[in-house]
Amino acid sequence: MPFTSLGLSPALLRAVSARAYLAPTAIQAAAIPAVLQGRDVLASAQTGSGKTAAFALPLLQLLQQAPSEKPRRLRLLVLVPTRELAAQVGGEIRSLGQHLPQALKVAVVFGGVSINPQMMNLRGGADIVVATPGRLLDLADHNAVVLSGVAALVLDEADRLLDLGFADELSRILALLPAQRQNLFFSATFPPAVQALAQRLLREPVHIDAPAEAEGEPDITQRAIAVDPGRRTQLLRHLITQNAWRRVLVFVATKHAAEIVADKLRKARIYAEPFHGELSQGKRTQVLADFKASRLKVVVATDVASRGIDIAQLPVVVNYDLPRSAQDYIHRIGRTGRAGESGLAVSFVSADTETHFRLIEKRQGVSLPLEQVEGFEPQQAAISPPVESAAPSTGGVKGKRPSKKDKLRTAAAVADSAKDA
Structure with missing residues (x-):
């Protein structure tokens, strides 16, 4: 037509x-x-x-x-x-x-x-x-x-x-x-x-x-990597350097985490900036302009950036912190693989977030193997497949009763995003 x-x-x-x-x-x-x-x-x-x-x-x-x-x-x-x-x-x-x-x-x-x-x-x-x-x-x-x-x-x-x-x-x-x-x-x-x-x-x-266009389905490779929470920044730095990623959008749960992760990357000589609701509009505009022009390699963002930002040819998205829901996961990884380009979406999964990640997978109808990167093998409780039960954990997925952690994440996200009004 x-x-x-x-x-x-x-x-x-x-x-x-x-x-x-x-x-x-x-x-x-x-x-x-x-x-x-x-x-x-x-x-x-x-x-x-x-x-x-x-x-x-x-x-x-x-x-x-x-x-x-x-x-x-x-x-x-x-x-x-x-x-x-x-x-x-x-x-x-x-x-x-x-x-x-x-x-x-x-x-x-x-x-x-x-x-x-x-x-x-x-x-x-x-x-x-x-x-x-x-x-x-x-x-x-x-x-x-x-x-x-x-x-x-x-x-x-x-x-x-x-x-x-x-x-x-x-x-x-x-x-x-x-x-x-x-x-x-x-x-x-x-x-x-x-x-x-x-x-x-x-x-x-x-x-x-409106269903997704069959010929327009994004070409996004999804990976899940097991890592202890305290080693995520080191793993992120390793992946950026080892794979020579040109531009990376990293999602975290709070503005504090955005500042901390960006600062640690800069200390490792990786040009990174935070992106959250506490920043002035001028700063946010400059960060996006630098990122789009490839003058900036990494943006560490809260979910304020998960919708409405179209960054052409963005090759990699990293879920440093997992999103609250499968829908938010889709919006996050949808920042890559746009306009016919291929993209990569990487999620960091720890022992205490695996159940939540498996529920996100279930909502999407996908199943990803949990990889381990040499030198960053998790030392916490072994990660194992979730056990089905009569009363499965909700993991904080929208539509289910949220846990205390989910409520804290929600409060942080609302506080960040309310600045946009």
Whole structure:
């Protein structure tokens, strides 16, 4: 199915061609006609599925059909969970709309930076705002943005928005929006909170469950390496040096761990930087720019970076700390093996985290042998296959009762990510 069959305008088809999109992805083919019809949409869309274009293209076309206003009135609001995703989505919307006969103003707003430049940018209004919830409410409180004219609302990464504790902010924002509007929910998973919100807000939505493109399945080699917790940094340094890895994204559980691991790597003359919610926006932007340009070899990140960051040709992802859930594992390793490239995902597994890792495997439907690296063989209790029982351990997987460790990890992740608002 070509893009020309979806009902898009010549200007948008030109933008699609300029971005070298050969054919619509599954989510684009299903969502674009529905959005053009003015329907509400509830879509399951994984990272890298092309969901931004799936909602941006038809909504840009609908905005073009309405007469322009002076000052500009906010008509399209896109809510996202993190600063990086806000910048990415805003940039893609601008790119897709660059050939439109009627220029549209896109404003990207998020916390962690001064509010004054964002308020100045919103003088005269904006047609489209891409925002994190907390900063949008700050701007509304300053009368810098008016939400009463919004014609379409997009919740991008809806599960992540609610998972990061934005439920109260979302409720306040929804109260400021007009009752009559088009609603689009895009989410990788549909936990009860997302389902409840969708049932409350969506009107006879089109349900879309876009499977991964068969020809687009990422080529990611997954490895699990047994190692004692105290030797993970040494093993990481060894693997980077031994395998001559050019760029590595390392995931840890807390911002403190990100700082410590990055510092130890730098002392070993491996250029590394931490990446977490406590950093200033300027620092985070610089770290990502250096990483993308290969001026930086290693970024040690909390899960604030697990979604919404597209790093071309990233060869390796390392789970220094295991993620809380199988879904988070998928999002982490999905940072590599993109756009037809092959990638490698390595997980460090210790005696006390093996049960959790096996549950992540089970949720994915895969089974990985636990490797040992010479010189780093674990000395703690021997790692052995988990024993099935009538009451299996939950290991903190989402949807099950979390352990104390899982609750601490969750609290740390929320504290890191809340800075993005």
